[in-house]
Amino acid sequence: MAVTSFIPQVWEAKLLTKYNKGAIAELITTLPTKIAGNTITFNKATDVTIKDYAGSVAWDTVNTTSVDILMNQKKYFSIQVDDVDAVQAAGELMQPHVNGAAISLQETTDSYVLGLFTGAHADNVIGNDTTPIALTKANVYDSIVDLGTKLNKKKVPKADRFCVIDSDVLGLLSKDDRFTRSPVVLENGVVEGQKINGLQIVVSEELSQAAGKKKIMALHKEAIGFGKQIDQVEAMRLENAFADGVRGLTVYGSSVLRPEALAVLTATVA
Numbered sequence: 001m002a003v004t005s006f007i008p009q010v011w012e013a014k015l016l017t018k019y020n021k022g023a024i025a026e027l028i029t030t031l032p033t034k035i036a037g038n039t040i041t042f043n044k045a046t047d048v049t050i051k052d053y054a055g056s057v058a059w060d061t062v063n064t065t066s067v068d069i070l071m072n073q074k075k076y077f078s079i080q081v082d083d084v085d086a087v088q089a090a091g092e093l094m095q096p097h098v099n100g101a102a103i104s105l106q107e108t109t110d111s112y113v114l115g116l117f118t119g120a121h122a123d124n125v126i127g128n129d130t131t132p133i134a135l136t137k138a139n140v141y142d143s144i145v146d147l148g149t150k151l152n153k154k155k156v157p158k159a160d161r162f163c164v165i166d167s168d169v170l171g172l173l174s175k176d177d178r179f180t181r182s183p184v185v186l187e188n189g190v191v192e193g194q195k196i197n198g199l200q201i202v203v204s205e206e207l208s209q210a211a212g213k214k215k216i217m218a219l220h221k222e223a224i225g226f227g228k229q230i231d232q233v234e235a236m237r238l239e240n241a242f243a244d245g246v247r248g249l250t251v252y253g254s255s256v257l258r259p260e261a262l263a264v265l266t267a268t269v270a
Contacts, residue, residue: 003084003244006235011098011246015230018102024189024204025106025113028162028219029226029254032069038251040227042067044258069225071253075108077101078247084235085244105250111206113226113254114164117215117264124150124259127266132213135267137175141196143265144173147218148197150263160221163199164189166207166214168269173201216265223261228252 020026032040044065051058079101081087126146127133133143144163151161165173170191173179184192191201199218208215233248256262 003235003237005085005089006246008233008235011233011248012230015098015102015105015233015248018099019106022103022187022189023106023109024164024202024206025109025226025254027188027190028164028202028221029113029224030222030257032225032227035227035229038071038253040069040071040225040253042069042225042257067225067255067257069227069253069255071227071229071251073112073252074231074249075105075252076247076249077104078245080238080241080243080245082243084246101248107206109226109228109252110204111208112252113224114204114206114215114217115208116224116254116256117208117217117262118256120256120262120264121154121259124154124263125266126150126264129211129213129266133265133267135169135172135269137172140169140172141176141178143267144199144201144216144218145197147216147263147265148199151218151220151261152198154260156220156261157222158198161199161218162202162221163196163216163218164202164204164207165216166205166209167203169214169216169267170201170203172269212268214267214269216267218263218265220258220261223256223258224254225257226252226254 033043034041044067049060135143147163170183174181174183180194185203186192189202189204191203194201229251231249231251235244235246238245
């Protein structure tokens with residue numbers, strides 16, 4: 001056996017296809033306008049002033065502010081394959097090898113993005129680590145309504161809003177008659193057809209939590225910027241096994257861009 005015809009682009013494409021189907025981080029964030037090396041750039045436009053018309057027009061200069069974020073998170077995967085060339089030639093045999101890497105990458109990036117709750121404005125927060133909200137089937141729906149109201153008061157755009165919960169919270173919601181009794185969760189975490197106060201409900205087990213306190217996020221896509229890229233995928237003959245190895249390096253970074261478009265509920269579930 002030998003690694004003679006390894007095509008990294010094929011492995012990368014299959015990895016990204018599986019990753020993109022389930023990545024919540026990609027769904028709820030805004031993507032960069034430019035990637036240069038390990039730096040991702042986001043553009044923020046200034047507001048436009050509305051004036052009274054009195055026969056003449058004064059023109060405003062609209063400036064665009066660039067926000068650069070370093071992709072300083074680096075993760076790799078490495079898997080052992082009996083024969084890379086044979087697996088690659090077979091095509092469909094590749095998918096089980098890349099699925100595991102894609103799912104692990106998705107969980108890692110989702111966890112990272114869902115941990116960026118500290119940028120929320122103080123008045124966009126409900127509960128805290130000292131006095132969390134104890135969620136029950138009687139108050140869980142209304143608590144998420146309150147998160148949407150926080151965004152409404154900040155005049156956050158109505159479209160592209162999300163609320164990320166976990167299975168515990170979904171279970172409580174399912175006991176409320178205003179929510180569906182039989183929720184259907186799609187591969188990317190979206191609960192099909194379920195919005196609360198304009199928030200599309202998304203389920204993730206990577207929701208940030210510590211000491212039993214969950215950080216339930218409600219946000220607009222523009223609240224958080226996120227970018228990633230697969231730096232390299234390569235194959236090699238292993239010295240300590242009668243097999244080949246495939247490894248890949250992924251870099252990514254994320255940051256809160258518009259804290260006013262992010263609201264956080266710190267809660268516990270009995």
